[in-house]
Amino acid sequence: MSAIKFVLRNVLAFTLLFATASVALAQKVEKKKEKDYAQLVDPFIGTGGHGHTYPGAVLPFGMVQLSPDTRLTGWDGCSGYHFTDTVVYGFSHTHLSGTGIADYCDVLFMPTTGDPQFKNTDYRSGFKKKNELASPGYYKTLLDKYNIGVELTATTRVGVHRYNYPSTPKANIIIDLQHRDMVIDSWIEVVNDHEVRGFRESRSWAKGQRVYFYAKFSKPFKTYGIASDDQLQKGQKKAEGKNIKMYLQFDNPGEVISKVGISAVSAEGALKNLDAEVPDFDFKKTQKAARATWNAELNKIQVEGGAPTVAQATQAAQTELKASGGANGRVPKEKRPVVPDYSHIKQTIFYTALYHAMLAPNIYNDVDGQYLGLDQKVHTAQGFNYYTVFSLWDTFRAENPLLTLIDRKRTSDFIKTFLAMYEQGGLLPIWPLASTETYCMIGNHSIPVIVDSYAKGIRDFDAAEAFTAMKAAVNRDQFGLDNYRKNGAVQADSQPASVSKTLEYAYDDWCIAQMAKMLDKTQDYTEYIQRAQYWKNVYNNQNGFMQARINGGWFAPFNPTDINRNYTEGNSWQYSFLVPQDVDGLITRMGGKQAFEAKLDELFTTESKLSGNAPPDVAGLIGQYAHGNEPSHHMAYLYNFTDSPDKTQFYIDRILREEYSEKPDGLAGNEDCGQMSAWYVMSSLGIYNIAPGQNQFMVGIPQFDKATVYLENGKKFVITNPGAGISRANTYLQGMNLAKKSYNKLYLNYSDMADGGEFEVFTGRLSNKLFLQDLEKPVSTITDNPIVTNPYIIAPSKTFKQPFSIQIKSADTDAKIYYTLDGSAPTAGSILYSAPIIISASTTVKAVAIVNGKSSFVDEASFVKGN
Structure with missing residues (x-):
């Protein structure tokens, strides 16, 4: 018996040793092999x-x-x-x-x-x-x-x-x-x-x-x-x-x-x-x-391939030359192509972009945790690093979602920094530099960074305090926020950049609504999901553009190419698609998917030039799409909501090729603390989050044969596209697999990536309409608590000498309009508008639109009679 026990014991030991060795070997195989991407x-x-x-x-x-x-x-x-x-x-x-x-x-x-x-x-x-x-x-x-x-x-x-x-x-x-x-x-x-x-x-x-x-x-x-x-x-x-x-x-x-x-x-x-x-x-x-x-940071994303090899590209070029080389097909030596390694060039652009995306924000605390706060007092960061240089108007769009994906610990520190700034300076950061809040740019875009992080499971911060701070940020009386809350839109005679502010405030409010939903705060959700729809009050359904509101009507004269005081570093073309929280609602307002697609087509193909006071920031133009400035960055992905998602693939390919290069002038505009480069990184991976706070990533067109994203939970998400090396020209989706199963959506959920896995994309030179038309489209819609859009007054001018007529209209076709001419607030008991109104004396006109007992904000216009 002892001999048998000895044998069994040794067999068991050998088995355990073999199993341990196998696990160790497997772990060794799975371990990331760092490369010198520097x-x-x-x-x-x-x-x-x-x-x-x-x-x-x-x-x-x-x-x-x-x-x-x-x-x-x-x-x-x-x-x-x-x-x-x-x-x-x-x-x-x-x-x-x-x-x-x-x-x-x-x-x-x-x-x-x-x-x-x-x-x-x-x-x-x-x-x-x-x-x-x-x-x-x-x-x-x-x-x-x-x-x-x-x-x-x-x-x-x-x-x-x-x-x-x-x-x-x-x-x-x-x-x-x-x-x-x-x-x-x-x-x-x-x-x-x-x-x-x-x-x-x-x-x-x-x-x-x-x-x-x-x-x-x-x-x-x-x-x-x-x-x-x-x-x-x-x-x-x-x-x-x-x-x-x-x-x-x-x-x-x-x-x-x-x-x-x-x-x-x-x-x-x-x-x-x-x-x-x-x-x-x-x-x-x-x-x-x-x-x-x-190298440790750059290895968080490992890419391979991305273009034909030198040998493949040389052979293709020589074949093309021979085809036009005469009867003998010989190519003179001096005409033989010298083909650069485009795969190396693309990887250089990619890793330089990833490098640039990691230059800011900047650690601001000393090794002992001490830092100078916005209150100009010395504080000590406990358990986190305190940062500065947050270019949030830019970076909330792509850089912060990128870091939320690959650098969750640092993202958590960003949010703890935001809360420290709130505690010490009384406000969530807008554009903090060193120990100063510069108040540069518009919106309150630390909010989407917080909400997007929370939605993606980064929750080691005080969510209740963050929610209080977010509400405080958007309910203060600064930069037209009081005007926005009072009128449902910032008025052009009250604030500069009124259209841009309205749109960006509405997006921030949508983010707060999402946080309220996650925190089960029903009353707050109802309030902020309504405010998230205020974009409708600057959308002119008569011309299909976002237009400033002034004196009860629309700012005139209007030219969508004009860069003027109603927009921040852009024009109406570059802001008329800035509704990432309610793309489906915008499609409806524009007349449906075909009309929306036609409008996008015009954006990218119009030959109209910038007009007005054009700053150099508005650069990298494709039509009126301006890749050199951030409000345009999500727009190519909007074709995924139409019946032509191949146009997303076409324009993403084109932007990546034309607006970036390996040269010193290889950026279309200001780098903006990582945003311009983060767009390249995310779009090269073939994923892009157009509305941080929502866990959908648009599917674009992966630019590398293989990209491995190493997650902080020890898992990896692999994106493959064998067709990335076919050529340097446009390629289109032909098929997709997720976790080795056929995939039929134009978006990925964050949960599809968070636990690791493989996303296989198959591409080809020709658009596959038959495949694309059956894919499930992304969803970006607001259906809860719909608002009634503000009516608008059509009048020739504010001052007049002779009597004239005005019209009052509403974008809501089922709305009834009620008005007053005596300065009182209109209600459903006021005069029902049915025909143009004659104005012959100085008058204040107030109007509301009402649908099923629900009212819009009061629209007000004053007309002054002169001598």
């Missing part, structure tokens, strides 16, 4: 044209953005750098990625030789593009004037410089605290012959931005000098003022490494950051760690 990133993309990006060293969402400053003024100098420049002023530690307003570029360091100079026109240097190199976490250049090699790298809160000087007894580092913005106050202090520290408070877009810094140097400086108003102050170790600069001088040092920690809290905080993140002077180690950090 080699595909080109930080110079977007630094030309109007992209407004910078090429310097930064970590994902880092506090420090260490980059060269080549341009100090002008719209295309917002990031401090433009690719066309050939002169550099120095290397500062903070930069904004792709904004349309300038700020940052704090604490400039510039290595020089010879006698120190303090005016930037004296110490600046030329440089050549051939000597520039940039990759994630690293930048390199050569200063021609001084023959100094400059290398930069960074950690989250520390910038590290490496300067290689020629042989010289006067090797300097200029520290300029006056650089660029208006300085409110600054100071600098020598600690010892290896260390300096300082402070700068400046005013630009952010009103009162504070930066402390602490710098350590790998070699002792032999002398130094502090200048106030560009005049040396003899014997001083510390100086304070609005124009403070310093030079440090080394005697033939060869290589000098400078490491600079920054903080918004204190110089001590900057020192803590410095010592914690860069304890030594090993530049290569810091650079290597930066690249590894970037």
Whole structure:
């Protein structure tokens, strides 16, 4: 028996060992194999044209953005750098990625030789593009004037410089605290012959931005000098003022490494950051760690293929040439094609886009959790990182949904930051920069970020407080919100950008309604789902455009191409489709799916040009579709609601090809802190959420043979499209499988992706109408508590001399209109409108539309008789 037990015991042990080994092997197979995607990133993309990006060293969402400053003024100098420049002023530690307003570029360091100079026109240097190199976490250049090699790298809160000087007894580092913005106050202090520290408070877009810094140097400086108003102050170790600069001088040092920690809290905080993140002077180690950090982030999405191989493309091109090469079919050597690797190019654009989508927001707390709040007091973040630089009007559309998919922990920190800002500043953020709320752009778009995150299961924050904060944001009396609540639309004579504000406020209200539903708050849901329909009050059913309301009627003269005070960075074409929360309702208002499709066709194909006061933001035009600005970003996906979803596929393909490239001007417009690039990432994956807060992702056209999205729950969602490599021309959907089963919807639910799986897409060169017409369309509709649309008054003018007639109409065909002429509020007991009204004296006309006992808002117009 003992022998049998021995055998059985060993068999069992072997079986367990084999099973354990098998599981380990399976786990090893399943484990993500990280690739060096950093080699595909080109930080110079977007630094030309109007992209407004910078090429310097930064970590994902880092506090420090260490980059060269080549341009100090002008719209295309917002990031401090433009690719066309050939002169550099120095290397500062903070930069904004792709904004349309300038700020940052704090604490400039510039290595020089010879006698120190303090005016930037004296110490600046030329440089050549051939000597520039940039990759994630690293930048390199050569200063021609001084023959100094400059290398930069960074950690989250520390910038590290490496300067290689020629042989010289006067090797300097200029520290300029006056650089660029208006300085409110600054100071600098020598600690010892290896260390300096300082402070700068400046005013630009952010009103009162504070930066402390602490710098350590790998070699002792032999002398130094502090200048106030560009005049040396003899014997001083510390100086304070609005124009403070310093030079440090080394005697033939060869290589000098400078490491600079920054903080918004204190110089001590900057020192803590410095010592914690860069304890030594090993530049290569810091650079290597930066690249590894970037690769960890970039590997969250792994793509393969995406275009024909060089061999395939060359063969195709040669075949085409031979077909027209004469009787013998020979192709002269000089005419043989040189075909670039388009797959490599597409992956370069993709990973650079993913890189750009991870540059902002920026961590703002020190390593000990301390940060400067919007109340200008120091607070400590407990269990989360506090962020700043939220370009929410832009990023709620694609960047935040992207991060909600691949970076849920960071998204949770964003929301906790929002709530901290609410607690300390009294308002959810709109466009916070450093410790300032800039109130830039319109809407309250931290709301969709919160709601979308909650809908997708990110719930480790105080939802009750968030809901209270959201309601407080939209019920304050600021930026026309009081006018919006009173009239059901912002009136043009009350506020600029009245149409845009109405549309974006209505979307935010829809988001609040979704949160109310998830929190089981029925009364709140009823209120906000009605407010979500206020877009109907600026939709002119007579011409099919979103049009400003003024004096009871429509703003005139009206031209949909005009960019005027009624819209934010756009015109009526670019805002008439901005109803992502109720696309089906918009389709109905436009006359049905065919009419809606025809309107979309006109948007993309019209030859009409922009008119009015067109800012450079409205760029990347295809017809009147403006990809260079965010309100257009969802519009190509709206064809999925029509009988021609192949047009979504056509235009997404076209936008990806035409509005993005691997060149410095490879962005259609401002990068806007990641939104322009996030659109590319999401659309390349073949998914796009047109209404964050709703868990539907539109199906577009995947651009890669295979894309693997690694989720934080350890699972992965794989998207395949073997047809992505067929050609560089348009491709169309021919079939789909989800989890190896036939799939027949033009959308994916978030739940389809959240637990991992595989989405197979099959594409071809020809549109497959037969396949597409049977696919289930997405749903975006508001059916609960429908509102009655405001009536509108048609009149020639507000002032008159001779009697004239007015008409009162309603977009609701079953509505009855009641009006008064004595200034009283109209009700169902007032005069029923049935024919034009003659106005012969100064009169205030008030009207309501009523359907089944339910009333619209009061529509009011005043007419003044002159002499």
